[in-house]
Amino acid sequence: MVASFSASQAQALSIFKQPARIINMKDRNLDMLKKDILLTSPFRLLEQDIDTKISEGGFGTVLSRAGVGKTAFLVQLALYNMLQGNNVLHISLSDSVGKVGLRYKELFQNLTKHYNVQQINELWETTLPHRFIMTFRVDSFNVPRIEERLTDITEQGIFHPRMTIIDGLHFDESVRQSLVDLKALAMKHSFHVWFSITTHRHEDRNPDDMPPSLSHVADLFDVALDLQPEGKEIHIRALKSVSETSEHPPLFLDPSTMLIQEKK
């Protein structure tokens, strides 16, 4: 009969061979909370369709006109990653560290309120160490500089990002070289990068609906999401995606909380 042991039975038995592990009730409690948020929120859709499909060194971007909610979207993406225990490096070229920190806090509060989470403080404290904010002035931003900073923190074992957000980069004619260098850097340090791109009302879009600021570098990007305000909602539309199915992810941003919501 021994031979007919199924794989799952064998796995079940192997548990007994492992040394006893102390289960910390508090940690487990928080873990369950995190899982709860991740499972009930639209994150699973985001994850399936968008985020995890970007491989190391890959680029994603979210586009919209000024003030629609690019940063809010990116911050939520970051929060979901942080809740999963992934480190997120947030590089802002326009806001101060304090302001970026506040955005995280606000969205986190909205998120926990929306999903009725208790123990907000403890959850926040365990989530926070997964974030690192860097700010640069737009004029002093360049890839060697980021690399220097990144080496500072990775070599001393302070922080290893799995995802990086670059908010506020100008996508002008000269941006291509920076992006190519960034890709190499992202490969080297094994993370993927999300950008925000501001579009303008007067811009003519290309036939494939890409705004000119993105079209000249579109080949470098795996995912491009367009935020479009329509009536009281902000729709999320994929201009470019990894899989064919996710052209119209069933998601929108709720303008009152700026939370990503699922279409019913």
Add this chain to the structure above:
Amino acid sequence: MKKDDRKVRNIGISAHIDSGKTTLTERILYYTKRIHAIHDVKGKDGIGATMDSMELEKERGITIASAATYCEWQEHEINIIDTPGHVDFTVEVERSLRVLDGAVLVLCAVGGVQSQSITVDQQMKRYKIPCIAFINKCDRSGANPDRVISQLKSKLGHNAVTTQIPIGLEMNLKGVVDLIAMKAIYFDGENGENVRVESIPESLLAEAAAKREKLIDAASLFSDELTEAILEEREITEDLLADALRVGTLRREITPVFVGSAYKNKGVQPLLDAVTRLLPCPSDVENEALDMDNNESPVILPSDPEKPVVALAFKLEDGPYGQLTYIRVYQGTLAKGSTIVNMRTGKKIKVGRVVRMHADQMEDVAAVSAGYIGALFGVDCASGDTFVSQGLNLTMTSMFVPEPVISLAIAPKDNKSQINMSKALSRFTKEDPTFKTYVDHETNETIIEGMGELHLEVYVERMRREYSADVETGNPRVSYRETITRRAEFDYIHKKQTGGSGQYGRVVGYVEPTDEGDFIFENMITGGAIPTQYISACEKGFKACLAKGPKMEYPVTGVKVVINDGAFHAVDSSDMAFQAAARGAFLQGYAKAKPVIHEPIMKVVVETPTEFQGAVMGLLNQRRGMIVGAQDEGPMCVIEAQVPLAEMFGFSTVLRSSSQGQAQFTMEFALYKLVPQSIADELAEKAAKNKKNAA
């Protein structure tokens, strides 16, 4: 007292140690005829400079006390306020910087921009104080004003523009060329009091013309009229250029640079001209007060002498005639005989004597109006208090006083010190709301509490120097706290009924963690299980347990106690019995409620040149710090982190040595957080050891 506040300048003179701040102040007072002889800092006459009270400052490189003095120059009234140069005394720094409208940044022509210049500059940036720069010591060998100007640009990020060039350098320094007026200025007479204006020497004409071009170019950004004049190739007048420079200076977008040597009496009078011409008057600056009726929201104060009074007490001094309170009036007029209200205490005060100070001499005045600085006699207040007219509800400083996070035991060395120490402590606690003191009844030690290691160190040092009270200090102690993490029930009977009068009380209920306050007591007893007259005894009993927690004798916070049942005895129950029962009940419940230790976490902000960023992050990381972010600000960068206070001892030394003295940090209390298990074990071990030793 003159009433035109456009002719008032409230300025600070900030500098690195030994760049000649005291000498410059001394010369200013001499030329404005406030003093009639010049005494040098380390003078042979044994008198010393008038404002020189900074022995301790020199040793530590920090200014601790700030004094105010006043002088007149060309019908302008100039108040000079000494500014503390250290970022650690946030309260003190904030106060003295708040009363300034502008500043002169003194730099050494040889040493250039040194680390402390960076500190003071950052403070001014934080409080948005417009400044002009004075490059002193141009007579010294190795003087190079051009290098200092380029450092001003690269190290401090100032848009520094040359407004004067020296005539000769080092030993040959004869005077200065004023690029605004295009004139050469020489200083004759024994003490340089006779200013001689001549045309520019041939040899310097070309350089002067070129530098003036640059100056006009930089100033043209701030004046359309000047730009037009340039485009139309009209002659650019002195006033036109000076006005444009003033606009740029007030916006902090330009820093005019002056040169000279205070010690050799060169260039001080033109600097005074520049103070009156380029630095702001009180009404140029927007001052904010906090509206207490409106959740401390900021209100802009118009510098109008007719409105109700708002004034800030920024400095206290112990004089031979009692307490002297330095005030700055922001709005209204503070007159002798008027009635004002101290916002902190709510007490009404009748203004007795109003004086104007010059170092240690004073002059009686009838009133001090908006924008001016004066002093009051015989007013009982603490430094940082706001005085307002009756009916106003504004305050200049936030009423929020953070709880101290570090404590130190001090003991006087002899009897004389004992008396002086208590005098000093009572003065310091009045001056600084974040500094507290009490006597620990168990050990009989005097404990001082404050916001950081250096904060306490400086007070100990001041006790020694100003009050000649020699004290011995213990090791600094971090204020840990205990709290519980889950609900636990208790059911405790206190019973002593053998011999004499008995004691009986039973208390039933539960304890649970709460975020709403340090201690909440709730009585849910129905049906008189404990008679009402004993309920307050129960509360008292529970409260008594909070001062020293059962786990490690740290104060207990965040506990809610609910009692819902109990029992009493008609004869044997008493207040005492129920207090004892409550104590027993608390211990019982507390032990089951998973008590933990919390430690103070500090928000640490390090400002460092970019090249040391990595090293600084490493330092913070080693100290169990969580780095929140790094902000790039040109040549400097700001790193924000949360670090446990217990790990911050000696950080300033380490930081200095790993950044060539160029990085500095501020630290303020952020929150209490759970101590990691390994550290909690260490603490428990230490506590057990102490207990053993004590026994």
